[in-house]
Amino acid sequence: MIFFAILLVLIFVAQIAEFFIPALPWLYNAHIYLVPLIVFYGAMVLPFPFMLALAFYAGILLDTLTVQVIGPRVEISLGWSILLYAVLAGIMQGLRPLFVRGRWEVHCVMAGVCTSAIILAQYFMITFRRGTFTFPREVWWQIGAPGLIAILISPIVFYILHWIAQATYPNLPGRDRFE
C-alpha cells in the first residue's frame, strides 16, 4: 500500500515535470514522457485492481491536462487515456513472468512501444475528429521518438522504482529471486 501511494505521488510529480521539460527541437519537437514508465512499472509489480487504479489515476490526469474543450465540443472525451493506460498496463502485466525471471529488457522495449502507442492513439483520435488523414515524416518522429527515449531511460527509471519497491513493498513479485 505504501508503494502504491508512492507511485501515485511519483506520477503526480512526473506529470508536473512534463510541463517543464521542453520539447526536443532536434527530434521534430518530440516530448519526453515519464508518467507511462511509472504506470508500466506499477503494472508489472502491483495486483490487477491496483494496476487499474493506477491506470485510472494517470489517465484522468493526462486527460484533464490535455483534453481541449473548444466551444461546445470536447475533442477527446475524458476517459480515453484511462482506457488506453488500462489496456497497455494489462499487456505489461501479462509479461510479468519475464520480469520475475529477471528479463527486464523486454519490459524496457515494451515501455517504449506502449508510450508511442499512447501518442499514436491520440493522433488517431484527433485525426478522426478533425479529418484529413495525413502521416508526414514529422508525425512518425513525434510518435516514435518519445518511445525511443522511453526505451533509453526506462532502465534507470525501473531500477529506481524497483529499489523503492524492494524497500516498501513486501509483495514484490519475485522478491526472493531479487534478494
Place this chain on the structure above:
Amino acid sequence: MKRSSIIALLVLGAILGLLFNLGPDKTRGVQGQVYQLLSPFLTSGSGIQKQITQVRTGLKSLEELERDNNALQTENRQLKATNQALRDVEHEVNRLRHALNYRERSVFKLVPAEIIARDSSTWWHTVTINRGKEDKIEGDMPVVTDEGLVGKTTTVSENISIVLLVSDENCKVAASVEGTREQGIVSGERVTGGLTPMLNLNFLSKQANLQPGQKSFTSGVGGVFPSGLLIGAVKSFRTRELDGQAQLTPAVDLSHLEDVFVVTGRK
C-alpha cells in the same frame, strides 16, 4: 479471474461510461478543478525553471563570449547609424502619436498575464497563464502581446487559464489581408516539425496572389477576436483545387512567449 479483479474492472467500466458521457461544461469543470489543484505546483515550477534557465544561459564558453562580443560590436555600429535616423523619425512619431491620440484609440481592456507552463502533450498547442476567474477571465477571450495575436482562452479556473495558441489546428481565426479584399480563416498546422510553427490562411480566392510580407489581421468576424489584431505575415501563396491558401509566419514568437495580455473587453 479473481473476484476482486472482476469488481475492479466493473467499477472502472462504470466510471469510464460516466466520463465518456460528460458534456463540454462538466468536462471543463473537471479540467478547471484539476488545473486549480495543480496551479501552486505549476507556478512554483515555473519560478524554478526560470532560475535554472537564467543560470544555464549565464554560463558561456570563451568561444561563445568572443562570438557574442563580435556580434555586439557589429550591432553597436549598426545601432549608431540607425540612431541618427531614428531621431528624425522620433519627432515624426511624436507628432503622429499626438494626432492619433493612440491611447484613447486603444479600445481594449487588457489583463497582463504570465505564462507559467507550456503544453506537455505532442498534439495540442497550449500554454497556461497565471490569471483566471478571479481576474475576470472567461473562456474564448483573445490573448495578445504588443506584437500581435497569441490565441484564446479555453478552460478557466480560479487563478489559472489555458490558452489555445493560434498555432493549434483547432484555433480558427477569421482574417483579412492588408491591401486586399481577401478574407479567410487562419488555423495552425496539426504537426510542426520546426521550432517556429506556421499558420495557414485558408479559403482565399484563387486569384488572391498574395505576396510575401503582406500582413494578415483579424477581421472581427465570428465574435471571439476583435478586428485589427496582427496575426502574421504572408510567407507563400498557392492555389488549390477550390481555393487559395497562404502560409503565414506568426507575428508573435510563440515558442518564446513569457508575458501576454488577455483582452477582457472594450474600454
